[in-house]
Amino acid sequence: MYGYAEDKDELLARLRRAEGQVRGIQRMVDEDEYCIDILTQIAAANSALRKVAVSLLDDHIRHCVSEARGSSREAKVAEATAAVDRLLKS
């Protein structure tokens, strides 16, 4: 079981809100709402997903990385920082 189990309910609540935001953006596009208001909602959905990502990363470092040993730990650190790099570029 991975480290985020303890935060699972909170992560799922955040993700349901992000899903609702993305659905709201679809409705805004469908109803021809003003571009800038839609961009504001996209920034909000991005922020929600960023918070989920940072929380998962925190759990990953806390559990998977810290408890691993030797080359397994090396691999897990490399995975974590590659994931951060992908997030920074997304």
Place this chain on the structure above:
Amino acid sequence: MYGYAEDKDELLARLRRAEGQVRGIQRMVDEDEYCIDILTQIAAANSALRKVAVSLLDDHIRHCVSEARGSSREAKVAEATAAVDRLLKS
């Protein structure tokens, strides 16, 4: 009617995929999948939303900004660049 009307079907298709990605992330969290795989999916959802945002911004500049005149144009440019700033920080 705003400028993005012509791209509406493509925007809605992208947004439905992004919604599906966010729902997939919920399922991954719910089924205790590996953190790093979930982070990869979050980066993918961010990228999908970024593409929608850039497409909306393109339409906004093309139509609202370029066709406005005088102080109305000033205001629309300011709105557009403030929206870019919010996206860059999200």
Place this chain on the structure above:
Amino acid sequence: MYGYAEDKDELLARLRRAEGQVRGIQRMVDEDEYCIDILTQIAAANSALRKVAVSLLDDHIRHCVSEARGSSREAKVAEATAAVDRLLKS
């Protein structure tokens, strides 16, 4: 002459500060300062560059895009939004 001429002094002042921040980061690395403090300085330098970018984009849209006509305007809008996309991914 491009649109940013009027803001040139302010842009140059911001860029000199960003250059100073990057030089400060080198000194911190050279003197083995604490990683997290260096990461904080990198975030500050990124923010400084983001502000310069948003200001240049504002000038570009205001002058180059709004004053162009026909296919030249199309090309300038496409350039501007491609630049935003590169910034969002950088």
Place this chain on the structure above:
Amino acid sequence: MYGYAEDKDELLARLRRAEGQVRGIQRMVDEDEYCIDILTQIAAANSALRKVAVSLLDDHIRHCVSEARGSSREAKVAEATAAVDRLLKS
């Protein structure tokens, strides 16, 4: 001595290049070069700083986090993920 000592030369070389890029951006602004070309250089400088940040984070997690114990480790993980959050928002 922190974890990044072994990569110090490479980090310093990258940072000197980033400093050169920021100086180049100043020259471009000073010589009224085309906005979009300047934005491209800003994206390049951001990417250079992102690589330095990810490398420092890698070292930090590898050394400071993994070797700490108990509440000290908790604090170091929290610092690392707060730094990632600041980078994602910068």
